[in-house]
Amino acid sequence: MQNMDRSRIIEKLNSIFREVFKNENLVVTENLCADDIEDWDSLLDTVLLDKVESDFEIKFKFKEIINMENVGDMIDRIVEHLSK
Amino acid sequence: MLFNSIHFIFFFPIVIIIYFLIPHRYRWIFLLSASYYFYLCFKLEYGFLIAGSTLSSYTTAILISNSKNEIRRKAYLFGNLILNLGILFFFKYFNFTISSASLILDNFNIAHQFPTLKWILPIGISFYTFQVVSYTVDVYWETLKPEKHLGIFALYVSFFPQLVAGPIERASRLIPQFRIAQKYDYNRLKSGLLLMLWGFFQKLVIADRLGIMVDEVFNNVEKYEGLPLILASFGFGFQMYCDFAGYTDIAIGAALVMGFKLMKNFDRPFSAKNISEFWRRWHISLSSWANDYIYRPIAINRRSWGHWGVVYSISATFLFLGIWHGAKMAFILFGAFMGLAFYFEILTKNIRKKLSKKIPDVIYNNLSVVLTFCFFIFTSIFFRGNTTLDVFRIIGKMFTNIELKWYELGVSKFELFSVFIFIIVLEGVHYFQRKHKLREWLASKPFFIRWSVYIVLVFIILNFGEFGEKQFIYFDF
Numbered sequence: 001m002q003n004m005d006r007s008r009i010i011e012k013l014n015s016i017f018r019e020v021f022k023n024e025n026l027v028v029t030e031n032l033c034a035d036d037i038e039d040w041d042s043l044l045d046t047v048l049l050d051k052v053e054s055d056f057e058i059k060f061k062f063k064e065i066i067n068m069e070n071v072g073d074m075i076d077r078i079v080e081h082l083s084k
Numbered sequence: 085m086l087f088n089s090i091h092f093i094f095f096f097p098i099v100i101i102i103y104f105l106i107p108h109r110y111r112w113i114f115l116l117s118a119s120y121y122f123y124l125c126f127k128l129e130y131g132f133l134i135a136g137s138t139l140s141s142y143t144t145a146i147l148i149s150n151s152k153n154e155i156r157r158k159a160y161l162f163g164n165l166i167l168n169l170g171i172l173f174f175f176k177y178f179n180f181t182i183s184s185a186s187l188i189l190d191n192f193n194i195a196h197q198f199p200t201l202k203w204i205l206p207i208g209i210s211f212y213t214f215q216v217v218s219y220t221v222d223v224y225w226e227t228l229k230p231e232k233h234l235g236i237f238a239l240y241v242s243f244f245p246q247l248v249a250g251p252i253e254r255a256s257r258l259i260p261q262f263r264i265a266q267k268y269d270y271n272r273l274k275s276g277l278l279l280m281l282w283g284f285f286q287k288l289v290i291a292d293r294l295g296i297m298v299d300e301v302f303n304n305v306e307k308y309e310g311l312p313l314i315l316a317s318f319g320f321g322f323q324m325y326c327d328f329a330g331y332t333d334i335a336i337g338a339a340l341v342m343g344f345k346l347m348k349n350f351d352r353p354f355s356a357k358n359i360s361e362f363w364r365r366w367h368i369s370l371s372s373w374a375n376d377y378i379y380r381p382i383a384i385n386r387r388s389w390g391h392w393g394v395v396y397s398i399s400a401t402f403l404f405l406g407i408w409h410g411a412k413m414a415f416i417l418f419g420a421f422m423g424l425a426f427y428f429e430i431l432t433k434n435i436r437k438k439l440s441k442k443i444p445d446v447i448y449n450n451l452s453v454v455l456t457f458c459f460f461i462f463t464s465i466f467f468r469g470n471t472t473l474d475v476f477r478i479i480g481k482m483f484t485n486i487e488l489k490w491y492e493l494g495v496s497k498f499e500l501f502s503v504f505i506f507i508i509v510l511e512g513v514h515y516f517q518r519k520h521k522l523r524e525w526l527a528s529k530p531f532f533i534r535w536s537v538y539i540v541l542v543f544i545i546l547n548f549g550e551f552g553e554k555q556f557i558y559f560d561f
Contacts, residue, residue, distance in 0.1 A: 063225055
């Protein structure tokens, strides 16, 4: 997958999040984190990661995931992977 | 040194007075010395173990941080993990491993002679081991920079309020606090002492009194059926909570007097509506440690397995938690039941959500709390039972021949009744804490009300407390 700008990444993440959390009203922002979504539990956490990786055709490193605190951090890692 | 001992009653005020009198730059030396003295009062040899663990983890973190070679970094990390967890495993499971191997060899008529370890598990070894493990892993994951000051790091590992039974503190939370020049604060002193007093109330008045009845029944299971087994099972649930939460409150209060904030370890666990919520409220420092260093790493590495990855991660985590408690089948069963409860909640999440919308909140929520509490009591039987056979005897005979009459269980009617009243007081305080911060609320009240509460609490402890210097339950782990 080629380089993508941040706004397009957020747009794509928006549809992924809505699909995973089954919530059509969910809006992804850079500051969004697990505490903001009631249904974001341990199962959906891994489902979400897996879906993001397969849709963007990337593979996060373990340390990258551990250090992600919010969607903004996730977007930063996606940008880095897509630019390789 | 036990918190509930005459020794501590002298030790603690002396430490506080000296701590606030000496300049800040010498405080780490003083606190480190006081912490080692506190710990060595149990047994001198323990000092070598904790010092060894401290030095190896300190060195490992610096080596990891200075190396750019990923293979070397991993080797340093695993070397330290094997050393520290190996020592823990050695003390916890050496005799069990030897006796199991002996049993197998006996079955094949193979002659053998194995040594057995005469040492008992060093008090606190699990707790400081988990702290150094979290520290070195955090440095490896690059979420934390290594601490270069050996003395400050040694204090983090051995800080006496939380050394022997937690809370298991993260380096990122505790180490920076040692560098702050804490000033004496009367309100903070009062708040810390009040928390310690509340901890002593839970431990001496509720836990140790209940322990008499619980020990009588659980140590003589063959004598009892019906009501005594029910009373002892529920009694143990409250004993375990008050013993551990009491210890934690004394630890947090003692640290607070000096200006240090330790993490909350219990958050009204009996108000949990499901098991996953229960574990967010019970022994929080251990459950968050297990989540961050066992569950999450495994779940991340198995994320392509979907649901099965989560099942695998939960199984590994609760197997670890069960085994960590001890080399007994009952502990493994305890872990297994908790794991099963998690699977059940994950698999039925949507069904329960739909059900909660059809039933009035007051019924659904209260029923959830009662069921969760009963499940906790059920698993506690595995925890306390002396043998696996005893556990199944208790469960099998609990509801047979229930007679509402007085049983001689080592406590008088008055003592049992008063413990029951104090448990109601405890739960009343928890209910109040749903919406209020109790110590802050009390601090805002007039002098007469505040001091009446303090005096009544001291009176209750002195007149209803069990002063046998009983060890805290979690010292065994």
